[in-house]
Amino acid sequence: MKRYSALELIRQGLGGHRGWDRVWRKPEPKPSYDAVIIGGGGHGLATAYYLAKLHGMTNIAVVEKGWIGGGNSGRNTTIIRSNYLFDESAAIYNHALNLWNGLGQELNFNIMMSHRGVLNLAHDEGEMRQLKRRVEANRLNGVDSEWLDAKEVKNFCPSINISGDIRYPVLGGTLQRSGGVNRHDGVVWGYARAADALGVDILQQTEVTGILTEAGEVTGIETTRGTIRTPKVASVTAGHTSVMASMLDIRLPVESHPLQALVSEPIKPILNCVVMSNAVHVYCSQSDKGELVIGAGIDAQLSYTQRGNLDIIEHQMASLMELFPIFSRLRMMRQWGGIVDVCPDASPIISKTPVKGFYVNGGWGTGGWKATPGSGHVFADLIAKDEPNRIAAPFAIDRFTTGALVAEHGAAAVAH
């Protein structure tokens, strides 16, 4: 793999950019692999990368029914933070945050990790109490997090409206300075390129049509490009987690909803951090290109179509006006939807299943992006060792039977 650098860019520039390597190969599927990961999103590719890099499993493949990064990896608002309330969540999201740090350098691909800070606003006494509780829990868990009063919020984010006469005035908020945003495509491509360089086959335009088992153990998959034998199949198919599991008659407590997001036209820098609000129900940041990137809650209906309804967007914009009345004249340029798989406790599933050799990673709800490297890292560990490590263990599917839920409803950006 030819390394990327400023120097190489200049060299190639002088040579007309004719000497760049392909980012990843376009291999034909082999008849068998040591493991197959279904789903070429950020989580799946990270899983493959760590399997190859840390566990020496290089005879593996990632199968993707479309193009890599085309699901939620390419549709999210790229917010990175780890200020979760419960120890179990704080552990995995902070694990991810630590991995995000320096990931671009590790992958030799600029993922544009921008630690510009994430603000979570409080608009009533109840939210203040919850957020202060979270800040304290974060602090004791070693997670970077602090409480700001309304004036400090304004100082950190001057474009925000803290006037007392709006419907839900800003009373304060939490700040995670190490949080921020990054470039989703860069992460997907960076992981794919690094995994490919380690020997991982990335099979795009390859749809899984069935999972083969013998005597309760996985033996392979059927795809639109033929049968592939493998003892380990790992499903990382956000939006279709329960669909994949149902191929093996495993019923997961997952609901799939559309989640919409949008960007404004590009403008010069005006918003320097990520702002999230629960009561006013919106989150917003500005991309490096200059677009405001805006998201909010899910569409209530269950659906596998990657689109939602206008009323959700309208409400989202009204919410944005509460916090940023100065953005009113800017224009929405592009809107889109993805499908999010939501578990009853708003926490993910990273788990073995009753079928030996079949692993599931999903149910990240509206907040999976930030976990990408951590999720891939611990999932790779689970696949390689067939046992969850300390960080993954709380997210096993048996928690829905035992009741040991990780009920993070309050920790999500917006209530759902």
Added chain:
Amino acid sequence: MSQPYRIPGRGLINRDRSVSFTFDGREIPGYEGDTIASALLANGEIMVGRSFKYHRPRGIVGAGGDDPAAMVQIGSDPASTDPNVMVTTREIHAGLEARSQNCWPSLKHDVGVLNDVFMRFFPAGFYYKTFMGSDRFRWLNWMTFEPFIRRAAGLGKSPTKPDPDSYESVNRHCDVLVIGAGPAGLAAAANAARSGARVILVEETDRLGGSLNATDPDGTTIGGKAPADWIADQTAKLAEHPEVTVLTQTTAFGYYAMNFVGLIERVKDHLPEHRRDRRQPRQRVWRVRAKQVVLATGAIERPLVFNENDRPGIMLAGAVRTFLNRYGVLAGKRVLIFTNNDSAWQTAFDIRAAGGEVAGIVDLRRELNEAMALRALKAGIAVYPRTAIVGTHGRHRIDSAFVSSLDDNGNVRGSRSRIECDLIAVSGGWNPNVALFAQSRGKLKWDEELASFRPGLSWQQERSAGACNGTLELQEVLAEGSKAGLEAARAADFTVRAIRQPEVRTDAVETLNLVPVWQVPSGLPREKTKAFVDLQDDVKASDLQLATEEGYDSVEHTKRYTTQGMGTDQGKISNVNAFGIMAEARGITVPEVGTTTFRQPYRPVTIGALGGQHVGAHFMPRRGTPMHAWHLEQKAIFEPVGDWLRARAYPKPGESFHDAVQREAKAARTTAGILDATTLGKIDIRGKDARTFLNRVYTNAWSKLAPGRCRYGLMLGEDGMVSDDGVTACIADDHFHMTTTTGGAASVLQKLEDYLQTEWPDLDVWLTTVTEQWAVAAVCGPKAEEIVASVVEGIDLDPEEFPFMTWQDGTVGGIPVRVFRVSFTGETSYEINIPATYGRWLWEELIAAGKPHGLTPYGTEAMHLLRAEKGFIIVGQETDGTVTPGDLRMDWAVAKKKGDFIGKRSLSRSDTVRDDRKQLVGLLTVDGDHVPMEGAQIIGTPEEPAPPVPMLGHVTSAYFSPNLGRSIAMAMVKRGGQRMGETVWIARLGDKPVPAKIVHYDFLGDAVGEAA
């Protein structure tokens, strides 16, 4: 200036009304009806901006909403300035101020142009390959470079003050929605209207007629009439139908599911300040649900991709025609035509007809239409067949083009020659405008003749007509429009008969004979060719090729890697060219490449307009109780609780919030207090199965609760966690009155309805929300009985006659009231319910009656304090969705012997029966003056170790209790129930943990005494 590019006698502008505006501070004269673009062009100005990445000069390319990059900043007021406004769509008016954007210090001298100089080092996606830090220079990472890159990016500037304008959204249902008022749309609307159907006709520009406004008025007749007269006829006919709504200045921006279409109407932007009606919004969103939709959105011309094709002065051939015929402006003195199809020839003929000079027609094709060539010959136009423009010259406006002839393989042959020209009119063909069709999830199909995508299989109730359907001949367009209008009306159940179509006579070129050339050869190596595809985001053909070579070859990857089509124009004129170039690079066909997704909105939509009227005070409903005005008069401090605003405390003049709460809480326990308890959720439950129903939704037993009695109940989720609580009274065997928490009222009702309708449809139970039917005043304290007795008639308040947890009907001044003997403070308490309209009257009666007894109104904060003294929980404060009744040590509220109830099974799961769960306890800080922070974490050591610190739980509630003279707190603590008397520590930021003793949470009981 004298508008030297204006052509006398042409155009639909009003030459009797001169209008001027400013561009970069210079006054530009124009006429009413001009856009900024047409006025600039009339004055010889063609360069208006700089491109996004390389800061290359950008001129006007299109004549309407298709322009890719000619954007300006409007106005300089920090509250009302508008960035990224397309000069081709904005009408001028007096006082309009336009400025070039994304350039510094000025449009013509811009330092950003350095990016252009080093262009070869900045190909597509270059930023993925650098700025990531190296082993030696870790600090040279993205955080270092990002601020510079962000400053260079972006286009215009955001306002920095709140928007002074208002917006609104309205809902409409219609039978037939016609989008686009060109010939097809007008024909469709007119024919649908004859049926009596409710028709909405939407036109994006300020006038009906579409492409007819851009044709030579002398070259075409419809039914023997000039195009303008035919348009006027159709308009008049539409006006005769009361059920027809015609909206100009309105864009259909989004086609959503179930034939729901979003329209945005620009109500005032085009008007000068003094003509703007203050009662009207600036813009209006129409949310239209149409039975049938007719798409008549026309076609969008695409340019040719050739070397140095991005200089100002290179314009779409159709745009040149539109400026000429609609605005009376010939944008160049010497125009060179460059095309691969017949349509651009008409531009040459129109220019000649208007007396302009044509430098020649450079046509990529070998075979030319003979009649057309003859016509060119007659007009004295030089024709260069099988020739390409291989380069252009001119810094801020082109001054010449270089052409070379092509060999049989389409490669450059021989030397290049120079043709002087100040305008190049380009056509690469026409793309049916299928954006809305694609948004509706219709399937596109590839059309070989057009070399473009057109509508295929429909998914929703719509039909395409005219150019957006790939039909270009006017006679056919009208026929298709009429048919679509008739069919749409019929499909919406109206009856209408077809009428004879007017005959079209035209000398306009209506053939295409297109030979697709996705990238025009330049005879230069790739790295020396600057052939732009996306003029806004500076995507060159070589970028698309590089992306493909590097492996970003799926259309979505190429788009994302190069940012093709990701600008404000979303690739309207450039995407199909890009797909063509990708196809060639991959050696496959364009339909095999496919398209990127056509996303809403079709054109950028003002965020404020989407918010509509739901901003500021109207963002969310503000619910107030019937007593709200009284609280306001008392200058109460309020807090939002869900949609409600509740009085939090009533400070007297000069009194602090804290002191007020202390006073109120003290009074409620020592004399009497009165609380506005109206906001509690109230659900009226009726039906013969009401008891069964209650047994299933509450954890305790309801079979034996006698009429006249009340009972407290806990509600769980299916996970066994407490989700709500409240008191429910038995009114009759088949009739109950349930109360819920204020915040939970709506969700509880929804949940109960959900169970009734989906899980237990067999139950005979009916739910009605009566929250707003009753106003509730709660009087409590030692003097409560006396006060209530003096106001309420017909109830004997003697505790023997009216015991705790019962209710009775009485009257106040003849008005029926229902009084509940329940308590949230631990004091004797009467919750008096009265029909809501009498709420304030009752409240004032009680206040007056209570005056001699020291009755004190108290707010929600004192209420919280009082209930904490008694150890009552608040759902949502002591609980957070992870707390079972057992965790609250309220097992007494869970019936062991009754049948199933929601959450029952979960209570016996292994995790729920763990004996080390967190449990609710009371906490007494060793220092009684210290009130811990709510949310503070509890640890097991007097010092705080380094993280991660094991946490035992957290403080859920904490107050200074005036009645106990010390602080009290409630907390969830691991194994709390088994740790009575133990000391734990409350962690604090930047300070030593505070020691506190675990006690039972009924602080009025024995807790405080035992701890002392």
